[in-house]
Amino acid sequence: MYRSLLLLAFCGLLGDLAWARPLPIAYSGPSVQSGRFLIPNELSPTDGTSLFNNCPEGAVLAVGSERAYIDFVMCEGATHLIMVDFDEVVVRYNKINLALIRLAKDLEDYTHLRYHASPTEWQERAGKIGFDVGYVSELKDAQSFEFWNSKVREQNKFQATIEKLGPVHYANDPKSFARVKGAVDLDRATAVVGNVADASFRANMHSALQNAQTKISVADLSSAWLPHYTGENSTPQIASDLLADMLPESRFILTRGKGASRKYVLFGEWNNYSYYRYRGFTARYLLAQNDLSQLSTANLTQNFSDSARAQFFDLQPDPKLINRPPIETLTAQPMNPAYYPPYWAQFKISMLHALAEAVAVYPNNRLIFLARDAEYLYDLAKVLEIPNIGLLNVSRDSRHSSNLAAYLKQEGIDNSALANQEVVAVDSAFLGSIVDEIRKFVSPETKSRIRAHLLCSRSPEIPMSLAFWENFPAGVNREDIILAFQELPHFGRRSTDYALVDGRWEPISAYTPDPVAQRFALRLMQDLKAFGESAEARETFASLVEHYANSSLPMGEAAKANDSLTSRLAFRLWRRALGLKSRYLIHTTQNHMRACDMLLTPRH
Numbered sequence: 001m002y003r004s005l006l007l008l009a010f011c012g013l014l015g016d017l018a019w020a021r022p023l024p025i026a027y028s029g030p031s032v033q034s035g036r037f038l039i040p041n042e043l044s045p046t047d048g049t050s051l052f053n054n055c056p057e058g059a060v061l062a063v064g065s066e067r068a069y070i071d072f073v074m075c076e077g078a079t080h081l082i083m084v085d086f087d088e089v090v091v092r093y094n095k096i097n098l099a100l101i102r103l104a105k106d107l108e109d110y111t112h113l114r115y116h117a118s119p120t121e122w123q124e125r126a127g128k129i130g131f132d133v134g135y136v137s138e139l140k141d142a143q144s145f146e147f148w149n150s151k152v153r154e155q156n157k158f159q160a161t162i163e164k165l166g167p168v169h170y171a172n173d174p175k176s177f178a179r180v181k182g183a184v185d186l187d188r189a190t191a192v193v194g195n196v197a198d199a200s201f202r203a204n205m206h207s208a209l210q211n212a213q214t215k216i217s218v219a220d221l222s223s224a225w226l227p228h229y230t231g232e233n234s235t236p237q238i239a240s241d242l243l244a245d246m247l248p249e250s251r252f253i254l255t256r257g258k259g260a261s262r263k264y265v266l267f268g269e270w271n272n273y274s275y276y277r278y279r280g281f282t283a284r285y286l287l288a289q290n291d292l293s294q295l296s297t298a299n300l301t302q303n304f305s306d307s308a309r310a311q312f313f314d315l316q317p318d319p320k321l322i323n324r325p326p327i328e329t330l331t332a333q334p335m336n337p338a339y340y341p342p343y344w345a346q347f348k349i350s351m352l353h354a355l356a357e358a359v360a361v362y363p364n365n366r367l368i369f370l371a372r373d374a375e376y377l378y379d380l381a382k383v384l385e386i387p388n389i390g391l392l393n394v395s396r397d398s399r400h401s402s403n404l405a406a407y408l409k410q411e412g413i414d415n416s417a418l419a420n421q422e423v424v425a426v427d428s429a430f431l432g433s434i435v436d437e438i439r440k441f442v443s444p445e446t447k448s449r450i451r452a453h454l455l456c457s458r459s460p461e462i463p464m465s466l467a468f469w470e471n472f473p474a475g476v477n478r479e480d481i482i483l484a485f486q487e488l489p490h491f492g493r494r495s496t497d498y499a500l501v502d503g504r505w506e507p508i509s510a511y512t513p514d515p516v517a518q519r520f521a522l523r524l525m526q527d528l529k530a531f532g533e534s535a536e537a538r539e540t541f542a543s544l545v546e547h548y549a550n551s552s553l554p555m556g557e558a559a560k561a562n563d564s565l566t567s568r569l570a571f572r573l574w575r576r577a578l579g580l581k582s583r584y585l586i587h588t589t590q591n592h593m594r595a596c597d598m599l600l601t602p603r604h
Contacts, residue, residue: 022098022134022190023082023212026204031193035089038151039158040066042257042276046168047309049074051280056247057516058217059209063196063224065090065097070168071253072183073176077217077514081180081189082205084196086229093151094191096144099126099135101184107170107177114171115153119145134187196221197230202241209245216246220253227297235300236292239281248284249512255279256304278310279303285313319508321501322393322492324371327379327525335527342484344524348531350468351380354455356544357467358426359386360551365422365451366412368392370435371507372490373428379525383532384541392425392438393507395494399437403498407505408441415442418449429456429482456482467548491521 045067052074059080062068068083083094097114103125104110113122119142126139138144152158167173170180183189194201209216219242225235239252246252257276279300286292293299303311337345355377358367367386369378371393378391392411398404408414413423425435432452439447456478457464472481493511500506531537 022187023080023192023208025082025084025190025192025194025201025208027192027194027198027201029195029198029201031086031088031195033088035087035093035151037087038065038090038093039155040064040161040165042067042255043161043164044276044309045070045165046074047276048253048255048278048280050310051251051253051278051312052076052218054249054511055217055251056215056249056512057514058215058247058250060218060220061205061216061242062218062220063222065093066162066165066169067220067222068094069170069180070165071218071220073168073170073179075218075251079183079188079217080212080214081183083189083191084194084205086193086195088193089151091191091193092138092144092147095135095138096148098184098189098191099138101170101177101181101189102134102136103129103139104181107174110177110181111171115159134184134189135191195230196224196238197234199237199241202238206241206245216242216250218251218253219246220251220255222253222255223257225254225295225297225300226256233296235295235297239286239292239295243283243287246283247512248282248287250283252281252283252286253278254300256300277304277306277308280310280312282314285315288315316510319497319499319510320513321499322495322507322509324375324491325522325525327382327529330522330526330529332530332533333523333526334530335523339523341488341520341524343481344488344527346471347376347485347488348380348528349471351377352532352537352541353467353470353544354465355381355384355386356541357465357548358424358453360545360548362424362451362453363549365424366390368411368413368423368425370394370425370427372492372494373486374426375490376488376524376528377426379528380532383529384538393495394434394438395496396434398495398497398507399434401497403500403505405441407498407507408438410505413438413441413450415446418442418446422449422451424451424453426453427455428486429454430458432457432459432462455485467544489517489520489524491518491525 052071055075055077057077057079059082060068060072060075060078061082061084062071063085064083065085068081072078072081083091085091085094100113100122101110103122104113113125122139122145126136129136131137131140162169162171165172167176170177180189194205196202219239221230221235221238224230225238227233230238235254242252255276255278286295294303367381367389369375369381369389369391371378371391372395375391378389381389390411392408392413394404394408401407409417412418425432425438427434432454435450435452439450442450452462453465454462455465455468469476469478472478492507493509493513495507496510497508498505499508
């Protein structure tokens with residue numbers, strides 16, 4: 001009974017926090033029934049990938065059929081999807097497609113529903129979910145199947161175009177599909193007939209976003225800025241209105257295709273269809289302009305005459321102190337395991353083992369933990385009251401700072417301090433490149449007194465923590481695990497420089513803080529503190545230190561004992577992981593963090 005009551009309470013909370021139905025946006029203006037741009041007409045949307053880096057949390061607003069989905073996959077902060085189009089045929093396609101995504105169990109099932117399922121199967125499966133859910137009612141009408149048959153299944157070019165888009169399209173990649181389906185299942189995907197050039201429509205959209213307590217992360221007008229779509233010089237006013245619902249790091253994106261490319265695609269000359277150009281502007285950049293004349297038709301036409309595939313316009317934001325709170329100032333509070341990020345339960349135990357091992361093997365050395373990856377290790381070390389430790393915040397963005405030498409000296413990394421004590425720099429993985437950067441600030445004869453120690457090492461010269469992996473099954477893909485560890489939510493963004501504050505050098509970041517990540521990181525720190533303060537953890541830690549101190553395998557032999565791991569993490573595979581696999585892990589962790597934060601954070 002109690003379990004049932006808890007389930008009902010959980011479902012009630014979820015229903016209260018998520019959109020109960022797709023976002024309602026009223027529009028009473030004219031529309032068309034063309035379907036001219038139903039099939040995607042750009043085959044290299046990843047040319048504009050750089051425009052989506054570090055997008056904030058919020059909704060992706062886009063025109064067209066498949067473009068919005070691609071934007072959603074490329075935007076890590078995307079939580080909602082709003083598809084607007086002037087063409088009723090495109091909107092009808094989007095609604096039916098959203099219904100099929102809702103029905104599908106996974107990508108394989110979606111492919112079956114999209115290309116092979118009968119109208120009877122559509123209706124039977126829709127009935128099981130409920131025709132009042134999302135856009136599932138679109139499947140109740142037999143005419144919808146006829147529409148889908150003629151516009152999708154009988155158009156070989158449609159499927160061929162999608163296949164050529166690669167993994168950035170949800171129909172080609174299970175992980176991209178899972179991202180899109182996650183939003184659809186939460187009723188966070190909306191398809192409406194509308195004209196972004198219509199002031200009343202923009203006002204209605206503003207009201208709907210306010211009611212949903214959602215900001216725009218990406219506003220992608222594609223080529224709708226051209227006069228024959230939205231009128232001469234309408235883009236500045238469109239942008240001005242949308243900026244009211246955008247965050248400083250939100251993106252305003254426009255594209256233009258070279259005329260010849262359309263001719264090529266009509267004749268199926270796929271290899272020549274790579275002439276689309278992408279322009280992106282952050283909201284803070286546009287707000288800083290005296291006017292938005294840069295978005296006039298003439299100026300945009302001139303801008304797009306440049307041959308660059310992608311251009312990004314942004315202001316350098318004022319750096320802010322990271323101000324990560326010390327774990328000793330937080331209240332210990334266990335987290336409900338239902339909200340744990342991937343592997344968090346194992347990570348807590350593994351960090352306990354890794355710290356015991358480091359203390360046993362380096363009893364006379366100072367342990368320095370490198371932020372951000374090793375922050376939670378440092379936190380647990382503080383809770384366990386391990387002496388002679390420190391936290392050093394050096395990143396790939398701050399390593400070239402002119403203030404880094406002063407910061408390192410302040411933290412005891414200079415020739416004088418190292419003459420009296422060796423330092424062990426603890427980091428996550430893989431090659432110890434940050435440690436190499438730190439060594440550049442001491443004399444050649446002192447470099448050897450800064451040792452590297454990684455949780456996962458692919459270098460036979462850098463010892464690896466064997467104890468960290470004792471809590472994971474033999475043969476586990478350590479590459480995936482360590483990437484998940486690196487993608488845990490962190491309170492602060494990556495450091496970019498150092499500032500002198502009250503006589504101390506402090507790390508600062510030019511990146512806008514992520515409030516969701518900050519809240520979640522604080523919860524993890526509180527949970528970690530509760531774990532570390534428990535009698536069981538402290539007793540286990542003490543026994544582990546004794547165990548590793550008497551271990552027959554010296555730490556210096558760790559990498560040699562794991563040659564098989566080193567071979568699996570060869571450079572090519574490692575680069576491939578960072579190019580493909582890590583993006584999925586980022587999306588998985590980000591989606592989990594934001595979904596749980598929605599449930600854990602009271603609404604005001």
